[in-house]
Amino acid sequence: MAKAQGAGGNRIVQWIDYRLPFVKLINHELYEYPTPRNLSYWWNFGSLAGVMLVIMIVTGIFLAMQYTPSTTGAFNSVERIMREVNYGWLIRYIHMNGASFFFITVYIHIFRGLYYGSYKYPREFLWMLGLVILLLMMATAFMGYVLPWGQMSYWAATVITNLFSAIPFIGHGIVTWLWGGFAVGNPTLHRFFALHYLLPFVILGVVVLHLYALHTHGSNNPLGIDAKGPQDTIPFHPYYTVKDLFGLMVFLIIFTFVVFYAPNFLANPDNYIPANPLHTPAEITPDWYFLPFYAILRAVPNKLLGVTLFFSSVVVLFFLPWLDTSPVRSGRFRPIFKWLFWLWVIDVFVLGWVGDHPPEGIVIPIDRFATLYYFVYFLILLPVVGKLERPRPLPESIAAAVLHAAAPRRETETERA
Amino acid sequence: MAKTLAAALLLAAIGLVPTYARAADPPLPNKPEPWPFTGIFGTYNEAALQRGFQVYEQVCSACHNLSHLHYADLAGIGYDEAQIKAFAARSEVTTVNNKGKMFKRPARPSDLFVGPFPNEAAAKAAFGGRAPPDLSTIVKARAGGPDLVYGILTGFTKAPKGFPMPPGTFYNKYFPGHRILMPPPLHPGAVHYADGTKATVPQMAHDVASFLTWASHPNLDERHRMGFKVILFLIVAAAVFYAAKRKIWSRIH
Numbered sequence: 192m193a194k195a196q197g198a199g200g201n202r203i204v205q206w207i208d209y210r211l212p213f214v215k216l217i218n219h220e221l222y223e224y225p226t227p228r229n230l231s232y233w234w235n236f237g238s239l240a241g242v243m244l245v246i247m248i249v250t251g252i253f254l255a256m257q258y259t260p261s262t263t264g265a266f267n268s269v270e271r272i273m274r275e276v277n278y279g280w281l282i283r284y285i286h287m288n289g290a291s292f293f294f295i296t297v298y299i300h301i302f303r304g305l306y307y308g309s310y311k312y313p314r315e316f317l318w319m320l321g322l323v324i325l326l327l328m329m330a331t332a333f334m335g336y337v338l339p340w341g342q343m344s345y346w347a348a349t350v351i352t353n354l355f356s357a358i359p360f361i362g363h364g365i366v367t368w369l370w371g372g373f374a375v376g377n378p379t380l381h382r383f384f385a386l387h388y389l390l391p392f393v394i395l396g397v398v399v400l401h402l403y404a405l406h407t408h409g410s411n412n413p414l415g416i417d418a419k420g421p422q423d424t425i426p427f428h429p430y431y432t433v434k435d436l437f438g439l440m441v442f443l444i445i446f447t448f449v450v451f452y453a454p455n456f457l458a459n460p461d462n463y464i465p466a467n468p469l470h471t472p473a474e475i476t477p478d479w480y481f482l483p484f485y486a487i488l489r490a491v492p493n494k495l496l497g498v499t500l501f502f503s504s505v506v507v508l509f510f511l512p513w514l515d516t517s518p519v520r521s522g523r524f525r526p527i528f529k530w531l532f533w534l535w536v537i538d539v540f541v542l543g544w545v546g547d548h549p550p551e552g553i554v555i556p557i558d559r560f561a562t563l564y565y566f567v568y569f570l571i572l573l574p575v576v577g578k579l580e581r582p583r584p585l586p587e588s589i590a591a592a593v594l595h596a597a598a599p600r601r602e603t604e605t606e607r608a
Numbered sequence: 609m610a611k612t613l614a615a616a617l618l619l620a621a622i623g624l625v626p627t628y629a630r631a632a633d634p635p636l637p638n639k640p641e642p643w644p645f646t647g648i649f650g651t652y653n654e655a656a657l658q659r660g661f662q663v664y665e666q667v668c669s670a671c672h673n674l675s676h677l678h679y680a681d682l683a684g685i686g687y688d689e690a691q692i693k694a695f696a697a698r699s700e701v702t703t704v705n706n707k708g709k710m711f712k713r714p715a716r717p718s719d720l721f722v723g724p725f726p727n728e729a730a731a732k733a734a735f736g737g738r739a740p741p742d743l744s745t746i747v748k749a750r751a752g753g754p755d756l757v758y759g760i761l762t763g764f765t766k767a768p769k770g771f772p773m774p775p776g777t778f779y780n781k782y783f784p785g786h787r788i789l790m791p792p793p794l795h796p797g798a799v800h801y802a803d804g805t806k807a808t809v810p811q812m813a814h815d816v817a818s819f820l821t822w823a824s825h826p827n828l829d830e831r832h833r834m835g836f837k838v839i840l841f842l843i844v845a846a847a848v849f850y851a852a853k854r855k856i857w858s859r860i861h
């Protein structure tokens with residue numbers, strides 16, 4: 192415990208810490224940081240996302256050392272990485288699948304926040320910083336997907352940048368400006384590479400702010416009630432460090448399984464065909480993590496409206512802290528919300544399915560209905576239900592709830608013995 | 609709890625995964641070849657790869673290239689230096705000498721494979737608009753992978769009655785639209801296998817599809833071996849951290 196005061200025994204560290212209390216800060220924020228004692232495994236996904244960000248930056252830097260950002264060189268340089276660079280195949284497969292697993296962690300992290308009301312007072316700004324990270328991730332992943340310059344790279348870049356042409360009057364000007372020419376080409380690839388290298392470090396900066404905001408009011412928890420004193424919290428280390436490490440190992444088992452045994456399972460085979468501006472692929476689909484948004488984009492026949500809905504689907508999340516009118520955070524104590532929430536989760540999966548199918552026949556009405564529910568959930572159901580619903584009584588405190596629940600179990604165990 | 613988490617992750621992984629590994633269109637033969645290189649312990653059969661290279665060299669290379677491979681890469685399927693030198697020397701590359709004169713010399717092991725056409729336009733012109741695709745990424749570039757290659761090579765039949773076949777096209781069961789510009793490349797006995805295997809069409813199709821899988825995934829053997837070790841290590845690490853977690857948390861339960 193003496194350690195907690197300063198920076199441990201090392202004199203050099205002490206010397207520095209007196210002048211720049213960095214070790215003290217880490218000690219305070221990562222070791223002692225009082226954390227609710229009842230966090231479930233759903234709380235692992237924040238740290239998992241952080242690990243994925245680091246993995247993406249490290250593998251990305253090594254890829255960039257061998258990658259050629261030109262329309263004639265890009266495809267060949269990626270093949271060269273896969274064939275000739277030492278462990279290049281490993282680094283590239285980690286980076287390529289890492290993007291998918293990064294999104295899996297972040298999406299679960301967001302679903303967790305939605306269910307347990309982590310976006311409510313006093314964590315609104317923390318929530319919004321998270322959404323900024325999501326938007327930056329989307330931009331980064333989109334531009335990364337363009338870099339290998341396969342058929343899907345080229346055509347996804349063309350379709351997505353073309354969305355901006357829906358903006359009245361200035362749309363076409365904006366698209367030409369984005370491309371740096373009159374079609375997706377060498378200047379586009381160059382700038383996408385520059386931005387793809389830059390944005391992850393911007394994300395890193397926003398992650399620091401996200402954590403700063405988190406540590407200001409502390410973590411939410413499955414009960415959604417505030418920690419009221421030391422009996423409700425435990426130090427982050429060793430309790431949550433060891434729990435996070437265990438979760439990380441389980442997560443890495445699944446991740447590495449895909450990297451080593453199904454590295455192209457999540458990829459579109461067309462992206463192993465070099466980009467060809469003269470030949471449009473039969474179907475242009477984005478990576479899976481964009482499919483729900485892609486479905487929303489195509490839900491209406493009007494391009495401008497589609498693009499508006501597309502952007503609104505993320506923007507609406509920024510207003511969530513004020514749209515949800517219920518004073519109770521955790522979905523556990525909200526009998527009606529609970530159902531609507533799970534329906535919304537299913538709805539997002541349905542949108543994902545829709546996004547992977549050509550918009551024809553039965554797919555169109557399903558798309559419209561699912562898009563409608565996506566927005567109705569936020570704009571109508573959450574504001575209204577928060578007012579009408581009668582929440583179940585909240586426990587007095589975290590400690591009371593946790594220890595109370597544990598007590599009878601211990602009794603039966605001793606009885607049996 | 610750990611199980612719930614694992615299940616949730618797996619569900620998320622599987623549930624969110626769209627059908628990218630989607631069945632090819634038109635559907636492939638429903639009895640796939642028993643490839644030895646699939647699955648966790650899958651490895652290449654070197655003899656099949658060498659036979660497949662023979663088929664590639666003697667048949668396919670008349671129209672297709674393997675532009676991402678060097679001759680030296682053939683060491684990966686068990687050929688020695690002298691053999692590789694001999695394979696390379698059968699092609700010529702054009703280079704420039706230090707006086708600026710263009711000249712031809714036999715290819716060396718360090719050269720990339722030399723294709724049959726000087727450029728893409730020449731290849732297109734030779735086949736009425738669609739060039740024979742480069743085969744070094746073909747297995748990665750088609751849903752169905754080796755099954756698709758095998759299917760195409762064994763899928764040539766007579767066109768059904770009334771199915772219009774413009775001149776220069778051939779009916780193929782497994783090619784999208786069924787009209788392929790490639791003439792049926794394999795005929796019984798088209799190659800004389802160095803190891804004496806009987807060169808039937810399915811045998812050659814199997815061998816060359818195996819070879820092309822290697823051409824797309826030259827590191828597959830190493831990847832499978834390394835993956836096994838890495839995952840084993842992670843399982844042990846997960847068990848250790850789980851035990852540690854139980855122990856540490858027992859203080860406050």
Ligand code: HEM
Pocket residue numbers: 244247248249250251252253254255258269283286287290293328331332333335336337338339387388390391392394462
């Ligand atoms: C937020 C973190 C990141 C995400 C989500 C991300 C995502 C992606 C994606 C989806 C691809 C395409 C993979 C493929 O299909 O081949 C890609 C490629 C690439 N990324 Fe990243 N990336 C990230 C960070 C970085 C960083 C920090 C760098 C460089 C310092 C980098 C360098 C590259 C390079 C050179 C490629 C092209 C090579 C290839 O396609 O494999 N990435 N990235």
